[in-house]
Every structure is written in C-alpha cells, then in structure tokens.
Amino acid sequence: MRWEMHPASALVEDRGAMASWDRLNGQATRQVFMDTNAISLALKHFGCGRERLLIGKCHEEIFCMAVLVKSGLMRWATFQPSQLPLGAFLLCPESSFEHVIASLMRYLSPGVITLSFTQIDPFFVARPPDRETVRVSDHVETGWIEIPDDFEDYWRSRSKNLKKSLRSQENKLAAANVVSRMCSVQAPEDMPSAVARFGDLESAGWKGKAGTAVHAGNAQGRFYTDLMVAEALNGNAVVHEYWFDDRLAASNICLVRDKSLVVLKTAYNESLDHFSPAFLLRRDQIRLACDSGEFNRIEFYGRKRDWHTRWTEKFRTLYHVTAYRNAALRRAAGLVRMLG
Template sequence: MEWTLYPIKDFPQFHETWNGLNQALSNSPLLDTAFVAPLLDYFTDGTELIAVYGAKEQPETIAIIHSRKNNIWETLQPSNAPLGMWLSRDKTLPANQLRSLIKKLPGKALSFSITQQDPLFITRPENTSCIESLDYIETAHIDFPDSFQEYWTSRSKNLRHNMKRQKNYLRKNDITPRLETWNTSNNMHQGVLDYAKIESSGWKGDIDSAVAEGDAQSEFYNAMLCNFCRTNEALILRYYYNEDLVASDLCLLRNKVLYILKTTYVETVKSTSPAHIMRFDYYQDTVDRGALNRVEFYGPLKEWHKKWTNDIRTMFHANIYRNQFINWARKISKLMR
C-alpha cells in the first residue's frame, strides 16, 4: 500500500470517498465536505494536495496538505477550521505510514505535521526519535444528563445565582429577552451579515480579526451554513433585548451535538451577559425536549467555560520527521535560540 498525491482541484472527485471515511470514523460536521469544500473555495491558493493512502475509492487515509515553508509540510489548517484536514481508519497514526508520506512529497520534505487533532478521534502518539506530539489547546464540552435541571443543579451556586440576578435585572428594567433560531438557507446570509455587524463593532473589529461584510470569512460562513441547511444541520442563535439583537452564535447541530463555531455579542451592553443568557435559554429548551445531548466549543479554554462544565480535553499536533537526525537538529537549534 502506498501514497498517491492529487491536485486540490480534484477534490470534487473525492467528496463521496471523503464523506464515507468521515462517517465511518467520527462523523464530525467539521470534517464533512459541506464544511471542507467552502474552506477550499475561500482559503486556499491552488497549490495544496490531496494525499491518499491506499485505494482511491476506499483509502485507509485521506488528507489535504500543503507546504508551509522550506520543505516543511502540514495538513491544511485555515483559521476557521477547528480540526486539521486528516481522516484515517487507523486511529494510532502509524509511524511507517507517516514517514512514507514524507518520502512521497515533492522535493526533499523534512517534516510533516498533522495539526489540531481531537483525541476523541485520533490516539495521541507517544514521542519517539521521529515523532513529536505537542499540546495545541485545552477545549471544553458539555455532556448533558436527561434533564436540564439536573445539569443546572450540578453547577456552582455562584453561576446559578449570577444567572438569576441577570434575569431579574432584565425584568426590573422592562427588557424582554427573546431567542430566535434560524436554520433555513433563505436567512443564512442575513444571519451572517448581522453577526458580522456586531463582531465588527467590538474589539475584534479594532484589530481587524472580525468577520466583516463581504470578506472571505463571511462568504465562507454563508456558503458553509447554506450547505448544512440541506441536511437541517445549520443553526444561527440570535438573542434580542426587546427589539435589539444583542448576541449571536453561528453553529452546527448534528446527532444532538451542538458545535459552536463563532460567537459574538454587543459589547456596550452592561449589567448582563447576553451570550450566556442566550445559551442558557437554548440549552434549557433543547435538553428538556431531548434534542440536545452535548455541546462542543472547540476553542481555547476560558474561565467561563469552567463554570459551565468540568469536561475538558487537550487537542494536539503531531510532527513527523524524515529521520531522527532532523528531529535532533531541530531540537538543538531551538535550544541555541
């Protein structure tokens, strides 16, 4: 069995194969072609490759890769993708298979990195002379019991008191909160546009990292969410104080698991946290209806995550070197710097 490399323009030919392998493994919407194809449309330059290990129709591994610099290769990792573009039937990342990929790559490739991997799907490798495993981030998730009340009573008294205080504040100030859930293709564009307006008005806008109207990020989210509307898995949460939109989340919902991709709120709103109240209302309703079992945040762990859940895991990168001498030379160079 060996690796075969294809140009990225051939990816439409691999849609069925890619989705079949994803469904056999994690079935994550973040690795579905409905998510991956728009990533390729908006965040690639055409030099990327599709690496296939085994038969083209039923491979053991398939990945989207690119050369970063100086014969260093890695899985494709746009900033809008929580997971690296790697699918493998073998969860253990076999060293021989990985080193054979390095030898197959154009030029004299020195190393290959599998980026942003979830230990739920891929077993984190042990460090060896040619393989190095690195922490990426800690990330949180919530696993709900059968009732929201059971979950809520398990949280800290401080969190429960704070939510009650905020709800009381809204009532005393004649502010009527309202949650809307948008999940059809005819309102995805407006939902992303409204999201961009809020995010661009805050600190992310000040540092030019916000989703903005007409930019590649907004076009990606619109196209991607519209793709998932076809399977009823796209979801935009929108929260209002009276008639004012004050918070929004861009999400995917598959098999009763909510994936929160992006979140924003109006930063000028004081005395309450509209994004937290929005999620409280959504969780309470969907858990009690049996429509939600789990929430995945897939972002760096924050203090507020710890108040809502105790479930934390560490995502990782795996670096594979052509030989042990390259790994040693890299370590020595790092120590000298």
Template sequence: MSWSLSSAHTDFPAFAPAWDALNRRLFNAHPLLDSAFIAPLIELYGPDTLRLARETVDGQLRSAALIRPLAPGAWRVFALGPIQMTPALMAPEADWDALLRSLPGMALLLNVNLQDPQYSHLAPCPPVRRAFDHACTIGIALEGDFDRYWQGRSRHLRQNLGRYQRRLREDGMAVEWRQYAEPDAIVAAVDRYSVLESAGWKGRNGTALHPDNLQGEFFRRVMQRFAHRASARVWELWIDGQLAASRLAIGTPDMLVMLKTTYDEQLARYAPGMLLLRRVIEEEFTAARHRRIEFYTNATPAQHAWATDSRWIRHFEVYRNRLSASVIDGVRLSRARPRALLGGTAAVAALAAFSALLN
C-alpha cells in the same frame, strides 16, 4: 498500500463523497471534518499548493488529508486559524512514514496540528512523533435533564445568571429569543451576526466576520450547506428590539459544534452572550437532537464553568526519521528558529543539506 497526491482545488469536489464516507467510518461524521465544512475552506483559503493526500490499500481508501508545503523539506496539514481542528482523516494503521516518503522534495517533517484526541489516532512515539498541548477545549454531555446539569454548575455561575435575568426585568426590557434553521433564514442570520461582531472589539482588531469579508463569506457558505441538510442553527437574543447576542452552530446526532458567538457590547450589563448560551443549552437538553455540545476553543476559566468535561487539543510533529529529529533539535539549540517550527528558515536549509543522507 500507497499514497497519492493531487491538487485539492481540482480533485476535492469529485472526491467529497468518498471523504464523507471515510469521515463517517473513522469519526462518526464529525461536523468539522465534513465536506460541507472542508469545501469552503479549500475554495476560499486554500493556496494553489494545497494537496489532497490519499492512502489506499488493495484499492480501498484508508486515510486522507489536506496538506501543504511549508518550506523546503517541511509540510503541514492545512489549518484555518480560528478552527481548532485540521482536515486529516487518518486511520489507526495509517502509514505516516510512507506519507513522508511520498511527498516531493525529500520531506523530513510534517506538522499535524490541532488534533482532538477523541477524533485522532495519532499518538506520540519519540523521537519521530512528538506531541505538544495546544488548547484546552470544553464540552457538555447532554445526559439527563437541564435542571440536573444546571444544579451541577458552580454557585457563582448560577447566581450571576440570576442577577442578569433580574436586571432585565427590573429595567423593563423586552426579551425575544429567535432560532433559525432554514437555508435562506440562516444566510440572513449569519449576515446579522457578522454586522454585530464587526461593531465590537473584533471589528476594531480586524478579526471580525463581516458580510463583505472572506471570513463572513466562509461562514455563510458553511452554514448554508449544513442548513440544506437541516444541520445548521442560529440562535439570537433580542433586547428591546435590538440584536443583543448571536450563536452559530452545526451538528450531527453525535454532536453540536458551536462555531461562533458574539454580543452587543453596549448591552454588556445584561451579559447577553451568557444568557443566550444558557438558553441554547436548555433548549438542546429538551430537544435531544445531539449527544454532546462541543466548543472547540481555548477555554477560559469562566468558560470551563459551563463544561461537564475538557480535553487538550494537541499539535504533533512527525519526522521522517531520527536524524531529521536530531537536526531539528540541534537547530533549536542554536536558536535558529526554523520556519517549520518557530518562524525562520535556518532549520529547513539545514535539513535540506542532510537530505542526501536520508535516501
């Protein structure tokens, strides 16, 4: 058994088929771990220091992950802010201790963030493996029919949706539902999505997709790659000839992952985002293309009302040994705020000073 490290930018393109085979074997081809999602992540957001870590046993690939150095003595599995999952394909028997020993510079800590317990074999083992709840995500099991699902939602949610639908009719608004799956149509729909999102509060905060920014290009590439496999979809709601709401999603037979959603704030009195979500869920129950819908978000109480289940996405800290964990704890108590954990550099320096003791 051994771990090897190489440049992700250089080696991932050729390694992608093996990555996807491992994803199929371990996690039933999770869309957010697919190379069609990971490759644009590396291309557009990966730092030059990003490494492809591979674990082989008797010449066979067992685990793989994308990791990057965070500070002297500290590493982190790569992550993109708005995505609630990190690119780590770790087998149940993956040797985390050997991975830490294989990292250059006497690695004492590896942050493994954004782990979905249904698609991660990492488990707490204090004090050298610690877990922290991060975000409560939601899902919808596409079992039975839509009417049964809808009757299981709260009376408050059902009444609200009925009120918005009546408001559209009473105002004489023309409603059109559109759906796109072809690659060229998908690209145009993603650009329309980006323009709509940029016009809202995310645009004012500088966090929106736009056809000309990095986020817009990332989701354009992801959606187009999945569309070439007939695995991407964009839904739109148009009200009186105006784009009112849009949703981007990718999927496999196992699950449909909702990537992004936005709506026209000038049409907020009709709650177009909620109306579109209801329509999408109803269509997916009827089409039976997927087993589940996953949202991968830090769900609000209003979003929980749509869900049939929920679970916590967790962050993990994997330490080289007990001494590493003790040093970090000591620095925390001294309020030094280490970069690898809370934003500073004191802990990393302290850990480096102990590195000679850990050989």
C-alpha cells in the same frame, strides 16, 4: 500502503474523490465541518491553490485522506485555516497513525524534511508516542458539555455564583422592562442575514478593532455564509441568537449532527456586557437541548477559558504531530525552540 497525490480541487470537481472523503469521514469523525462541503469551501475562500489531496490505500481500500500544503521549503502541513476546528486529515479508526506517518514521509521523500499534522482530536485519532523522528505536542485544551435529559439536574450541578449572577442579570433586565428571548435560525434563506447580524456584532467589538472580525464583505463572512446556507439545506446548521427586545445581544454560529452541536463562532454586543448576554444564551441553549432533545452534547473546540469551567468539567487536549526526515533534524529543531 500506497499513496496517490491529486490537486485538492478534486474535492470540488471529482465526484469519486468527494464521495470517498465523505465516506471516510463517516467512519473517522462524522463532524459536519470535516465533510467535503466544508473543506471545499475553506479551500475556495482561504486556499492558495497549491494544496494537494493525499489518498492512502491498502488493498484498494482507502484508510487515510488528507489535504496537505507546503508551508515552507520541503515542509508540508495539513491544510488548517483558523475557521476549521481540526486539520484536514481523516484516518480510518482501525489504522495506525504511527504507520501512516512513517509511510507518508517515505512517499513524500526526498522532497520533505518535515510533515505536520495540526489540531488533531484524540476523540478520533489516538495520540501517538514521541519518537526519535516524531514530536507530539499539545495544542489547546478544549471543552464540551454532556447534556442530561433534565435541565434542572444540570442546573443543580452548576455553581451558586453562576446561578446567582444570571438571576441578577434577569432582574436587571426586568427592571428595565426589557424582554429577553432566544431564537433559532435554521432556514437556508435566513442564513445570510443571520451571519450578517453575527458579523455586525463581532465587527462592533474588539475583533473589529483588531481587523479579525467576520463581516459580509470579507472572506470569513463569505465562508460562513456559504457554509451555513449549504448545511441548512442538509439540516445541519443553526444560528442561536439572544435578543433584548428588538436588539441582538449575542449569537452562536453552530453545526449539528448526531445530536452533537459544534459552536463554530460566538459573539455578543459588548455594550451590553453588564447583562451577560453570552451566558444567558448559553443557559437557554442548554435548556433547549434538554427540553427538545435536538442535541445532547455541545462542543466548543476553542481554547479553554475561565468561562468554560462555569459550564463544564470536561476537557481534552487537541494535539499537533510533526515528523522529521531524521533524528538529527528533530534535535536541531528542538534546539532552535530552546534558544528562540
């Protein structure tokens, strides 16, 4: 194994590096949010300029690529803005993660005391064991839905409470003469307004009060707009919206590839919470998948919540890996965690 280090701007400026990243992602995750387009946009909007692209080669074949950034004195970590579900790390499926960790630590030495790989999906990189110098820790449980061919088959598997609740919401909407509908926004020219509408929903709720909402004027809004326009041109983006008459009630920002739909962001009109618009949207999203065959899997990539369990029984645990220069440093870090 040998390593090369380049400025992470290579993923924007170097066509060879861009092609290599996308080729490796085609083997590693195939997720749209791990393509160079998404990673480069994340670097543009959330990067600090000190990120580095690490390329691992064996017999001139690339087996690993990662965007790393110094997170402190002699501490390195994968580039991980919250808008990316996984850390910017790609590994060829045939490669050993344990060997990569050890090799990369040697390459970065002596200028490294810890190296962290954040939010790794065990679907793509098998979880390695703890070692004297390697700590593996749970991040979050995350869920997904396997969608059958027939919606009624899926719906029969759901709880009576869920079905009764949604029937009740629809009856209330009908009594109020409100027409509800789901629509799919897929055209590139329609994405900026769809993201802006999403931002209006999120900004009007608790995230707006907390200052963490997407809106057209902040970095998050610009990132999602750029991403969704670019991926709509590739046929990989959709915004599912749920409307009550001419009032937007809920919205999902999604990426799709290989019949797998990844829900990046969810928002709903909190003043309409008594009608459960987010649940009505999720049900109709699943019905669309069954009827159209456009996708057969929905990935959430968010922390498991009670509402997830109403839609699926399938969960897995994303994990972090932290490698230490030596066992004494790992023990000291463990002691700090215990005392802190």
